[in-house]
Amino acid sequence: xxxxxxxxxxxxxxxxxxxxxxxxxxxxxxxxxxxxxxxxxxxxxxxxxxxxxxxxxxxxxxxxxxxxxxxxxxxxxxxxxxxxxxxxxxxxxxxxxxxxxxxxxxxxxxxxxxxxxxxxxxxxxxxxxxxxxxxxxxxxxxxxxxxxxxxxxxxxxxxxxxxxxxxxxxxxxxxxxxxxxxxxxxxxxxxxxxxxxxxxxxxxxxxxxxxxxxxxxxxxxxxxxxxxxxxxxxxxxxxxxxxxxxxxxxxxxxxxxxxxxxxxxxxxxxxxxxxxxxxxxxxxxxxxxxxxxxxxxxxxxxxxxxxxxxxxxxxxxxxxxxx
Numbered sequence: 384x385x386x387x388x389x390x391x392x393x394x395x396x397x398x399x400x401x402x403x404x405x406x407x408x409x410x411x412x413x414x415x416x417x418x419x420x421x422x423x424x425x426x427x428x429x430x431x432x433x434x435x436x437x438x439x440x441x442x443x444x445x446x447x448x449x450x451x452x453x454x455x456x457x458x459x460x461x462x463x464x465x466x467x468x469x470x471x472x473x474x475x476x477x478x479x480x481x482x483x484x485x486x487x488x489x490x491x492x493x494x495x496x497x498x499x500x501x502x503x504x505x506x507x508x509x510x511x512x513x514x515x516x517x518x519x520x521x522x523x524x525x526x527x528x529x530x531x532x533x534x535x536x537x538x539x540x541x542x543x544x545x546x547x548x549x550x551x552x553x554x555x556x557x558x559x560x561x562x563x564x565x566x567x568x569x570x571x572x573x574x575x576x577x578x579x580x581x582x583x584x585x586x587x588x589x590x591x592x593x594x595x596x597x598x599x600x601x602x603x604x605x606x607x608x609x610x611x612x613x614x615x616x617x618x619x620x621x622x623x624x625x626x627x628x629x630x631x632x633x634x635x636x637x638x639x640x641x642x643x644x645x646x647x648x649x650x651x652x653x654x655x656x657x658x659x660x661x662x663x664x665x666x667x668x669x670x671x672x673x674x675x676x677x678x679x680x681x682x683x684x685x686x687x688x689x690x691x692x693x694x695x696x697x698x699x700x701x702x703x704x705x706x
Contacts, residue, residue, distance in 0.1 A: 387423075390415065394423050396458075398434065398446040405443035420444075459498055466490055466502040518566050518584045523559070525588040526568055530556045535573070535593025541585040551589065554579070555596045558606045562614065569606060571599055578602065580613050611642070621658025623665050625684035628654050628677040636672060654679070662687035 393413055397404060410417045424434050424444060433447040457465065469490065472483035491499055529536040536556045540549050554570035561567070566583035578601070603609055629636055633653035637645045643657035659665035666687040669676055678685045 387426075390419075391423055391426060394420070395427060395432065395446075398432075398444065403437065403443055403445050409444065462490070462494060462498055463501055466494070466498075470502075522583060522586055522588060523566065526556060526583060526586065527559050529588075529592050530559055530568075532592070533595050533598060535596055536568075536570070537589040537593060539587040539589065540581060541587070552581070553593065554581075555599065557598065557601060559583070560606060560610055562610055567610065569601070569610065578609075580610065614642075622660060623662050623683065624656070624658040625662075625665055625669075625681060626654065626656045626679040627669050627684070628652060628679060629669070629672055630675040631672060639672070663691060666691050 406417045409420045435445045435447040469483045469487040537553050540552050542549050553573045556570045558569040568581045572579045633645050633647035646654040662683045
Protein backbone atom coordinates (compact mmCIF):
# COMPACT_ATOMS: atom_id res chain seq x y z
CA UNK A 384 0.00 0.00 0.00
CA UNK A 385 1.42 3.43 -0.90
CA UNK A 386 2.20 5.93 1.85
CA UNK A 387 -0.67 8.10 3.03
CA UNK A 388 0.63 11.33 1.43
CA UNK A 389 1.19 9.66 -1.95
CA UNK A 390 -2.20 7.96 -1.72
CA UNK A 391 -3.94 11.27 -0.99
CA UNK A 392 -2.33 12.86 -4.02
CA UNK A 393 -3.36 9.92 -6.18
CA UNK A 394 -6.93 10.12 -4.85
CA UNK A 395 -7.10 13.85 -5.50
CA UNK A 396 -5.77 13.36 -9.02
CA UNK A 397 -8.52 10.80 -9.74
CA UNK A 398 -11.22 13.10 -8.37
CA UNK A 399 -9.98 15.90 -10.62
CA UNK A 400 -9.97 13.64 -13.68
CA UNK A 401 -13.73 12.99 -13.85
CA UNK A 402 -16.95 14.21 -12.26
CA UNK A 403 -18.21 11.16 -10.30
CA UNK A 404 -16.48 8.16 -8.77
CA UNK A 405 -17.95 5.22 -6.91
CA UNK A 406 -16.21 4.18 -3.71
CA UNK A 407 -15.59 0.70 -5.07
CA UNK A 408 -13.96 2.01 -8.25
CA UNK A 409 -11.72 4.39 -6.31
CA UNK A 410 -10.68 1.58 -3.99
CA UNK A 411 -9.87 -0.60 -7.00
CA UNK A 412 -7.82 2.13 -8.70
CA UNK A 413 -5.85 2.87 -5.52
CA UNK A 414 -5.57 -0.81 -4.49
CA UNK A 415 -7.00 -0.13 -1.04
CA UNK A 416 -10.20 -0.94 0.81
CA UNK A 417 -13.38 1.19 0.60
CA UNK A 418 -12.84 2.01 4.28
CA UNK A 419 -9.42 3.47 3.49
CA UNK A 420 -10.99 5.54 0.71
CA UNK A 421 -13.50 6.97 3.20
CA UNK A 422 -10.71 7.89 5.63
CA UNK A 423 -8.66 9.53 2.86
CA UNK A 424 -11.67 11.52 1.71
CA UNK A 425 -12.09 12.83 5.26
CA UNK A 426 -8.40 13.85 5.32
CA UNK A 427 -8.77 15.76 2.06
CA UNK A 428 -11.83 17.55 3.45
CA UNK A 429 -9.77 18.61 6.46
CA UNK A 430 -7.24 20.10 4.03
CA UNK A 431 -9.96 22.21 2.44
CA UNK A 432 -11.04 20.13 -0.55
CA UNK A 433 -14.87 20.20 -0.91
CA UNK A 434 -15.57 16.54 -1.66
CA UNK A 435 -19.28 15.76 -1.95
CA UNK A 436 -20.70 12.34 -1.08
CA UNK A 437 -23.52 11.13 -3.35
CA UNK A 438 -26.11 8.67 -2.02
CA UNK A 439 -27.80 5.71 -3.64
CA UNK A 440 -26.74 2.44 -5.30
CA UNK A 441 -24.51 4.38 -7.71
CA UNK A 442 -23.34 6.77 -5.04
CA UNK A 443 -19.77 7.78 -4.48
CA UNK A 444 -17.65 10.91 -4.42
CA UNK A 445 -17.41 14.13 -6.38
CA UNK A 446 -14.99 17.05 -6.12
CA UNK A 447 -17.22 20.09 -5.61
CA UNK A 448 -16.57 23.83 -5.60
CA UNK A 449 -15.71 25.41 -2.27
CA UNK A 450 -15.89 28.86 -0.73
CA UNK A 451 -12.08 29.06 -0.56
CA UNK A 452 -9.39 27.87 -2.91
CA UNK A 453 -7.71 24.70 -1.61
CA UNK A 454 -4.25 23.52 -2.61
CA UNK A 455 -4.21 22.44 -6.25
CA UNK A 456 -2.56 19.44 -7.83
CA UNK A 457 -0.99 19.61 -11.30
CA UNK A 458 1.15 17.17 -13.22
CA UNK A 459 4.32 18.49 -14.87
CA UNK A 460 2.73 19.34 -18.22
CA UNK A 461 -0.25 21.06 -16.57
CA UNK A 462 2.05 23.16 -14.39
CA UNK A 463 4.13 24.28 -17.37
CA UNK A 464 0.99 25.02 -19.42
CA UNK A 465 -0.40 27.11 -16.54
CA UNK A 466 2.83 29.09 -16.24
CA UNK A 467 2.98 29.71 -20.00
CA UNK A 468 -0.66 30.84 -20.02
CA UNK A 469 -0.01 33.26 -17.17
CA UNK A 470 3.10 34.54 -18.93
CA UNK A 471 1.09 35.30 -22.06
CA UNK A 472 -1.71 36.89 -20.01
CA UNK A 473 0.86 39.14 -18.37
CA UNK A 474 1.66 40.56 -21.82
CA UNK A 475 -1.78 40.24 -23.40
CA UNK A 476 -3.21 43.73 -23.05
CA UNK A 477 -6.52 42.72 -21.46
CA UNK A 478 -6.14 44.51 -18.13
CA UNK A 479 -4.99 41.52 -16.03
CA UNK A 480 -1.24 41.93 -16.52
CA UNK A 481 -0.38 42.75 -12.90
CA UNK A 482 -2.54 39.97 -11.44
CA UNK A 483 -1.20 37.48 -13.99
CA UNK A 484 2.39 38.44 -13.17
CA UNK A 485 1.77 37.95 -9.44
CA UNK A 486 0.07 34.59 -10.08
CA UNK A 487 2.97 33.51 -12.29
CA UNK A 488 5.46 34.38 -9.55
CA UNK A 489 3.42 32.36 -7.03
CA UNK A 490 3.26 29.32 -9.29
CA UNK A 491 6.95 29.57 -10.13
CA UNK A 492 7.98 29.64 -6.47
CA UNK A 493 6.35 26.27 -5.70
CA UNK A 494 7.60 24.54 -8.85
CA UNK A 495 10.40 21.98 -8.62
CA UNK A 496 13.65 23.22 -10.13
CA UNK A 497 13.34 21.06 -13.27
CA UNK A 498 10.02 22.74 -14.16
CA UNK A 499 11.12 26.21 -13.09
CA UNK A 500 13.99 25.99 -15.56
CA UNK A 501 11.58 25.14 -18.40
CA UNK A 502 9.36 28.09 -17.56
CA UNK A 503 12.28 30.50 -17.16
CA UNK A 504 13.44 29.79 -20.70
CA UNK A 505 10.27 31.45 -22.02
CA UNK A 506 10.83 35.12 -22.75
CA UNK A 507 7.99 37.18 -24.23
CA UNK A 508 8.26 40.88 -25.03
CA UNK A 509 4.97 42.76 -25.41
CA UNK A 510 4.89 45.17 -28.34
CA UNK A 511 2.10 47.72 -28.18
CA UNK A 512 -0.19 47.56 -31.20
CA UNK A 513 -2.29 50.61 -31.96
CA UNK A 514 -4.71 48.34 -33.84
CA UNK A 515 -5.45 46.34 -30.70
CA UNK A 516 -6.49 48.65 -27.84
CA UNK A 517 -6.52 47.40 -24.28
CA UNK A 518 -9.76 45.96 -22.94
CA UNK A 519 -10.80 46.37 -19.32
CA UNK A 520 -10.97 42.93 -17.68
CA UNK A 521 -14.06 44.00 -15.73
CA UNK A 522 -15.86 44.73 -19.00
CA UNK A 523 -14.86 41.32 -20.35
CA UNK A 524 -16.22 39.63 -17.23
CA UNK A 525 -19.48 41.63 -17.34
CA UNK A 526 -20.07 40.91 -21.03
CA UNK A 527 -19.15 37.24 -20.67
CA UNK A 528 -21.48 36.95 -17.68
CA UNK A 529 -24.39 38.35 -19.69
CA UNK A 530 -23.64 35.90 -22.51
CA UNK A 531 -23.57 32.97 -20.09
CA UNK A 532 -26.74 34.04 -18.23
CA UNK A 533 -28.56 34.94 -21.47
CA UNK A 534 -29.55 38.33 -20.10
CA UNK A 535 -30.18 41.45 -22.18
CA UNK A 536 -27.12 43.68 -22.01
CA UNK A 537 -27.43 47.46 -21.94
CA UNK A 538 -24.32 49.50 -22.65
CA UNK A 539 -22.92 52.79 -23.89
CA UNK A 540 -20.95 52.41 -27.10
CA UNK A 541 -18.17 54.92 -27.69
CA UNK A 542 -18.21 56.66 -31.05
CA UNK A 543 -15.08 56.91 -33.24
CA UNK A 544 -13.26 60.26 -33.03
CA UNK A 545 -15.12 63.01 -34.87
CA UNK A 546 -18.53 61.31 -34.66
CA UNK A 547 -21.53 62.26 -32.54
CA UNK A 548 -22.26 60.31 -29.35
CA UNK A 549 -24.42 57.26 -29.83
CA UNK A 550 -27.49 56.41 -27.75
CA UNK A 551 -27.27 53.42 -25.37
CA UNK A 552 -27.61 50.01 -27.00
CA UNK A 553 -29.82 47.08 -25.97
CA UNK A 554 -28.71 43.68 -27.22
CA UNK A 555 -29.08 39.97 -26.67
CA UNK A 556 -25.42 38.93 -26.25
CA UNK A 557 -24.54 35.62 -27.87
CA UNK A 558 -20.77 35.25 -28.27
CA UNK A 559 -17.58 36.92 -27.05
CA UNK A 560 -14.84 36.37 -29.63
CA UNK A 561 -11.32 37.54 -30.49
CA UNK A 562 -10.01 38.37 -33.95
CA UNK A 563 -6.65 39.87 -34.90
CA UNK A 564 -5.96 40.98 -31.33
CA UNK A 565 -9.35 42.61 -30.75
CA UNK A 566 -12.32 41.48 -28.65
CA UNK A 567 -15.79 41.54 -30.22
CA UNK A 568 -19.31 40.90 -28.97
CA UNK A 569 -21.67 39.15 -31.38
CA UNK A 570 -25.22 40.11 -30.43
CA UNK A 571 -28.78 40.61 -31.64
CA UNK A 572 -29.49 44.34 -31.59
CA UNK A 573 -33.01 44.76 -30.18
CA UNK A 574 -33.48 48.30 -31.51
CA UNK A 575 -32.27 47.50 -35.02
CA UNK A 576 -33.68 43.96 -35.19
CA UNK A 577 -30.48 42.61 -36.72
CA UNK A 578 -27.21 40.89 -35.85
CA UNK A 579 -24.32 43.18 -34.97
CA UNK A 580 -20.68 42.91 -33.89
CA UNK A 581 -19.40 45.39 -31.28
CA UNK A 582 -15.84 46.17 -30.27
CA UNK A 583 -15.57 45.39 -26.56
CA UNK A 584 -13.01 48.14 -25.95
CA UNK A 585 -15.77 50.65 -26.82
CA UNK A 586 -18.39 49.07 -24.53
CA UNK A 587 -19.30 50.48 -21.11
CA UNK A 588 -21.89 48.11 -19.56
CA UNK A 589 -24.89 49.49 -17.69
CA UNK A 590 -26.26 47.77 -14.62
CA UNK A 591 -28.37 45.94 -13.91
CA UNK A 592 -28.66 43.69 -16.93
CA UNK A 593 -32.06 43.21 -18.54
CA UNK A 594 -34.41 40.22 -18.58
CA UNK A 595 -33.41 36.75 -19.72
CA UNK A 596 -33.96 35.87 -23.37
CA UNK A 597 -34.32 32.76 -25.50
CA UNK A 598 -31.23 32.27 -27.61
CA UNK A 599 -31.70 32.91 -31.33
CA UNK A 600 -30.05 30.85 -34.04
CA UNK A 601 -26.97 32.58 -35.39
CA UNK A 602 -27.02 32.84 -39.21
CA UNK A 603 -25.09 29.87 -40.53
CA UNK A 604 -24.80 28.41 -37.02
CA UNK A 605 -21.01 28.92 -36.87
CA UNK A 606 -19.78 31.99 -34.98
CA UNK A 607 -16.31 31.81 -36.56
CA UNK A 608 -17.78 31.82 -40.07
CA UNK A 609 -20.22 34.57 -39.12
CA UNK A 610 -17.47 36.88 -37.83
CA UNK A 611 -15.22 36.13 -40.80
CA UNK A 612 -18.10 37.01 -43.14
CA UNK A 613 -18.70 40.32 -41.36
CA UNK A 614 -15.05 41.23 -41.88
CA UNK A 615 -15.08 40.26 -45.55
CA UNK A 616 -17.77 42.63 -46.78
CA UNK A 617 -20.81 41.15 -45.07
CA UNK A 618 -23.32 38.81 -46.66
CA UNK A 619 -22.11 37.73 -50.09
CA UNK A 620 -18.48 38.73 -49.47
CA UNK A 621 -16.53 41.78 -50.62
CA UNK A 622 -18.33 43.99 -53.16
CA UNK A 623 -15.10 44.26 -55.19
CA UNK A 624 -12.99 41.20 -55.83
CA UNK A 625 -10.11 40.92 -58.28
CA UNK A 626 -7.24 38.74 -59.39
CA UNK A 627 -3.62 39.65 -60.10
CA UNK A 628 -0.29 37.95 -60.68
CA UNK A 629 2.52 39.17 -58.43
CA UNK A 630 6.20 38.73 -59.25
CA UNK A 631 6.94 37.41 -55.78
CA UNK A 632 7.18 33.92 -54.26
CA UNK A 633 3.89 32.71 -52.80
CA UNK A 634 5.59 32.19 -49.43
CA UNK A 635 6.33 35.94 -49.20
CA UNK A 636 2.77 36.95 -50.10
CA UNK A 637 0.71 34.49 -48.03
CA UNK A 638 1.52 35.92 -44.56
CA UNK A 639 0.18 39.34 -45.64
CA UNK A 640 -2.74 38.32 -47.84
CA UNK A 641 -5.38 38.39 -45.10
CA UNK A 642 -8.44 36.51 -46.31
CA UNK A 643 -7.08 36.47 -49.88
CA UNK A 644 -6.19 33.31 -51.79
CA UNK A 645 -2.58 32.83 -52.93
CA UNK A 646 -1.67 30.29 -55.63
CA UNK A 647 1.94 29.47 -56.50
CA UNK A 648 2.73 29.85 -60.22
CA UNK A 649 6.49 29.39 -60.01
CA UNK A 650 9.48 30.13 -57.81
CA UNK A 651 9.03 33.91 -58.21
CA UNK A 652 5.39 34.34 -59.28
CA UNK A 653 2.02 33.78 -57.63
CA UNK A 654 -1.64 34.47 -58.27
CA UNK A 655 -3.49 36.57 -55.65
CA UNK A 656 -7.27 36.78 -55.41
CA UNK A 657 -8.35 39.49 -53.00
CA UNK A 658 -11.43 41.53 -52.04
CA UNK A 659 -12.10 45.04 -50.74
CA UNK A 660 -14.80 47.70 -50.37
CA UNK A 661 -13.78 49.56 -53.56
CA UNK A 662 -11.60 49.07 -56.63
CA UNK A 663 -9.10 51.80 -55.66
CA UNK A 664 -8.78 50.27 -52.19
CA UNK A 665 -8.18 46.87 -53.75
CA UNK A 666 -5.54 48.26 -56.13
CA UNK A 667 -3.82 50.02 -53.23
CA UNK A 668 -3.84 46.79 -51.20
CA UNK A 669 -2.09 44.99 -54.06
CA UNK A 670 0.39 47.84 -54.49
CA UNK A 671 1.70 47.47 -50.96
CA UNK A 672 3.54 44.28 -51.97
CA UNK A 673 6.09 46.42 -53.88
CA UNK A 674 6.38 44.05 -56.84
CA UNK A 675 5.54 43.97 -60.53
CA UNK A 676 1.82 43.31 -61.05
CA UNK A 677 -0.14 41.72 -63.89
CA UNK A 678 -3.88 42.42 -63.63
CA UNK A 679 -5.93 39.35 -64.54
CA UNK A 680 -9.26 41.08 -63.98
CA UNK A 681 -11.85 42.40 -63.83
CA UNK A 682 -11.86 45.69 -65.76
CA UNK A 683 -12.81 47.66 -62.63
CA UNK A 684 -9.52 46.70 -60.99
CA UNK A 685 -7.52 47.55 -64.11
CA UNK A 686 -9.18 51.00 -64.30
CA UNK A 687 -8.48 51.58 -60.60
CA UNK A 688 -4.76 50.95 -61.15
CA UNK A 689 -4.81 53.54 -63.99
CA UNK A 690 -6.54 56.15 -61.78
CA UNK A 691 -4.12 55.58 -58.92
CA UNK A 692 -1.16 55.77 -61.30
CA UNK A 693 -2.27 59.20 -62.52
CA UNK A 694 -2.86 60.46 -58.99
CA UNK A 695 0.51 59.20 -57.74
CA UNK A 696 2.30 60.68 -60.74
CA UNK A 697 0.67 64.07 -60.11
CA UNK A 698 1.57 63.84 -56.44
CA UNK A 699 5.17 63.07 -57.36
CA UNK A 700 5.58 66.07 -59.71
CA UNK A 701 3.74 68.40 -57.32
CA UNK A 702 0.80 69.31 -59.59
CA UNK A 703 -1.72 68.17 -56.99
CA UNK A 704 -4.54 67.83 -59.50
CA UNK A 705 -6.75 64.83 -58.87
CA UNK A 706 -7.74 62.50 -61.68
